Amino acid sequence: MMGRQRRKKAASGLLCMIVFVISGAFSVICPGMFCMAGIAEVSAAGTVPEFAGWVQDDAGLLSSEEEDALEKECARVSEVHGMGVYIVTTPDFGGGDIKNWQRQIFTEYGLGADCADSGVMLAISMAARDWGLVGFGEAQGAFTTYGRERMGELILDDLSDGEFYDAFARYVSMADDYLTAYGEGKPYTEDHHYGEGWRIPLIIGVSFLLSLTVSLIIVLTWKKSMNTRVRRDGALEYMREGSFRLSNRTDRFLYHTVSRTRRQKESSSGSGSGGMHSDHSGTSGKF
Amino acid sequence: MDFVQYKCPCCGAALQFSPETQKLSCRSCGNHYDLETIQQYEREEQAEGEQDLTWEYRQGTEGAKKTEDGRYICPSCGAEIEADEQTVSTVCPYCDNVVVIGASAAGDLEPDVMIPFRVQGNQARQMLEKFCKGKHLLPKNFRDRSYLKNLKGCYVPYWLFDCKASADMSFHATRVRAWSDSDYDYVETSYYLVQRAGTMEFYHVPVDGSREMDDDTTESIEPFNYSDLTEFRPEYLAGYETDRYDVDAKTAEVRAKERLYNSAEQVLRSTVQGYQSVSVKRRHLASQRGQVQYALLPVWLFETVYRDKKYQFAINGQTGKMVGELPVDQGAFWKYLCGFTFLGTVLCSILGILLFGGVL
Numbered sequence: 001m002m003g004r005q006r007r008k009k010a011a012s013g014l015l016c017m018i019v020f021v022i023s024g025a026f027s028v029i030c031p032g033m034f035c036m037a038g039i040a041e042v043s044a045a046g047t048v049p050e051f052a053g054w055v056q057d058d059a060g061l062l063s064s065e066e067e068d069a070l071e072k073e074c075a076r077v078s079e080v081h082g083m084g085v086y087i088v089t090t091p092d093f094g095g096g097d098i099k100n101w102q103r104q105i106f107t108e109y110g111l112g113a114d115c116a117d118s119g120v121m122l123a124i125s126m127a128a129r130d131w132g133l134v135g136f137g138e139a140q141g142a143f144t145t146y147g148r149e150r151m152g153e154l155i156l157d158d159l160s161d162g163e164f165y166d167a168f169a170r171y172v173s174m175a176d177d178y179l180t181a182y183g184e185g186k187p188y189t190e191d192h193h194y195g196e197g198w199r200i201p202l203i204i205g206v207s208f209l210l211s212l213t214v215s216l217i218i219v220l221t222w223k224k225s226m227n228t229r230v231r232r233d234g235a236l237e238y239m240r241e242g243s244f245r246l247s248n249r250t251d252r253f254l255y256h257t258v259s260r261t262r263r264q265k266e267s268s269s270g271s272g273s274g275g276m277h278s279d280h281s282g283t284s285g286k287f
Numbered sequence: 288m289d290f291v292q293y294k295c296p297c298c299g300a301a302l303q304f305s306p307e308t309q310k311l312s313c314r315s316c317g318n319h320y321d322l323e324t325i326q327q328y329e330r331e332e333q334a335e336g337e338q339d340l341t342w343e344y345r346q347g348t349e350g351a352k353k354t355e356d357g358r359y360i361c362p363s364c365g366a367e368i369e370a371d372e373q374t375v376s377t378v379c380p381y382c383d384n385v386v387v388i389g390a391s392a393a394g395d396l397e398p399d400v401m402i403p404f405r406v407q408g409n410q411a412r413q414m415l416e417k418f419c420k421g422k423h424l425l426p427k428n429f430r431d432r433s434y435l436k437n438l439k440g441c442y443v444p445y446w447l448f449d450c451k452a453s454a455d456m457s458f459h460a461t462r463v464r465a466w467s468d469s470d471y472d473y474v475e476t477s478y479y480l481v482q483r484a485g486t487m488e489f490y491h492v493p494v495d496g497s498r499e500m501d502d503d504t505t506e507s508i509e510p511f512n513y514s515d516l517t518e519f520r521p522e523y524l525a526g527y528e529t530d531r532y533d534v535d536a537k538t539a540e541v542r543a544k545e546r547l548y549n550s551a552e553q554v555l556r557s558t559v560q561g562y563q564s565v566s567v568k569r570r571h572l573a574s575q576r577g578q579v580q581y582a583l584l585p586v587w588l589f590e591t592v593y594r595d596k597k598y599q600f601a602i603n604g605q606t607g608k609m610v611g612e613l614p615v616d617q618g619a620f621w622k623y624l625c626g627f628t629f630l631g632t633v634l635c636s637i638l639g640i641l642l643f644g645g646v647l
Binding site for chain 2: 199208211216219225229235252
């Protein structure tokens with residue numbers, strides 16, 4: 001596992017260099033294509049020595065193929081919507097609130113410079129397993145508090161399981177959906193839920209079962225009321241009052257049996273994912 | 288000298304006398320029994336179970352005989368009237384006089400006692416109408432009042448069983464104790480042989496003597512208030528249909544015995560307390576001074592046939608208690624079930640989507 005990560009990190013470093021060269025070249029050839037072109041030479045802040053492209057995998061969580069694929073997808077989404085979609089991973093962001101660190105590097109590296117300072121950034125710090133999602137500029141309208149927390153819910157399992165590529169791919173895909181919905185004037189909010197279309201068939205199904213159960217109870221109660229006959233079990237009402245005389249009352253102990261079952265030991269292990277903390281433009285938590 | 292081999296009540300293995308404990312011990316399950324307990328247990332195992340009760344039948348009074356050629360003549364106008372061997376009384380179609388057909392015409396008993404009607408015909412019709420009101424599953428032909436024509440007052444033949452019963456029963460009972468230590472949960476179940484005996488008196492336990500009447504219906508309209516019980520007088524039969532019994536007392540005994548056994552068990556069982564579970568092991572009942580009387584009891588009866596099935600609805604003609612079974616329109620049943628389900632689904636779905644669907 002460690003060896004794989006080292007290999008990933010080495011590949012990542014190599015890829016960073018290649019990306020740096022290519023992006024430098026592209027920044028000259030087509031400066032408008034990437035709104036973060038030219039940031040590579042910005043001096044490092046915290047533990048991010050440089051920021052090249054859309055995906056900065058300093059924690060070495062992705063293979064070069066994975067990073068390349070994400071890079072392309074981020075670029076596509078950013079170009080389509082005119083807002084930057086960034087992914088940052090770091091071994092340790094230095095502590096504090098990861099959202100503030102994200103805002104700091106967004107500003108210091110001039111990210112979103114060609115997108116009217118607008119974008120969204122997902123950051124992962126492996127030291128204390130922090131994640132953060134922050135919207136910038138106009139993208140804050142697309143990434144509402146509900147939207148960020150919903151995204152957090154949907155990617156948290158993959159992050160916790162170490163499936164970082166899957167988590168990042170889903171983030172980019174969701175970012176595309178969020179920005180599309182925002183562009184159409186219907187951003188995802190508490191009143192416009194994301195990815196919960198299954199709710200309506202479920203609600204109808206539950207309503208049907210509930211209604212069928214209640215209806216059955218009503219109609220069967222009506223049917224039962226059509227038959228009020230109850231066969232008598234005994235004839236106690238015909239026993240003369242005070243006529244009962246008890247003549248023998250014997251209780252004899254015969255034997256006893258003892259059974260035993262081993263007690264379940266209470267398990268002290270437990271798991272739980274931390275809650276999310278949101279402010280006006282960002283959401284963070286533990287994975 | 289007879290050799291007696293006792294078996295363990297717990298596991299059935301042979302018991303052996305232990306000089307150490309001076310008890311009978313079971314090597315299989317490890318239980319110990321004192322001699323008196325195991326002898327009592329063996330006696331209980333071999334004791335007789337349920338047996339028939341004995342009853343003394345009261346002799347009835349001879350009634351008038353029918354004519355030699357089998358016809359019945361109205362004593363008031365002399366007209367020939369229609370009646371058969373099951374008819375106790377009927378109304379002469381020519382002079383409207385109530386004609387009581389002699390009980391001994393068929394060589395049977397004449398009723399000993401009866402309870403006259405207290406509930407009037409119009410009261411009974413109102414009660415039935417009220418009962419049917421709001422019954423959404425009744426067939427369509429119940430929507431007008433024509434069905435009320437089928438309501439008729441009848442004197443139903445009953446056999447009344449009296450006895451002083453001696454009950455002797457035994458029960459299996461258990462007590463459960465539970466405790467735990469750091470590794471195990473323990474449950475100790477103690478088994479007891481519980482014996483109870485006692486006497487009790489039963490007065491006029493009714494069993495209907497009509498094959499036509501549904502037993503569930505006739506038992507459901509009980510109890511009758513026996514303070515109104517009078518000697519049989521034909522004058523009370525005027526205006527009501529009266530059938531002679533076609534289930535004799537000997538046959539009715541079976542049901543009487545069943546009810547008496549159940550009651551005796553309930554009474555004795557109520558004295559078995561302090562156990563977690565109690566089940567009957569043996570029931571024995573003997574009747575002393577057992578007597579049977581033939582009675583006519585008042586019932587308003589409504590009968591109808593729906594889809595080849597006969598339905599009976601009865602009102603106790605003395606107390607007004609209503610019981611019975613009315614037909615169910617299966618079409619209406621499914622109509623209401625589907626309608627309610629559809630309506631409920633639509634309303635719940637709208638509410639659910641508004642609250643949880645995220646469309647607001």
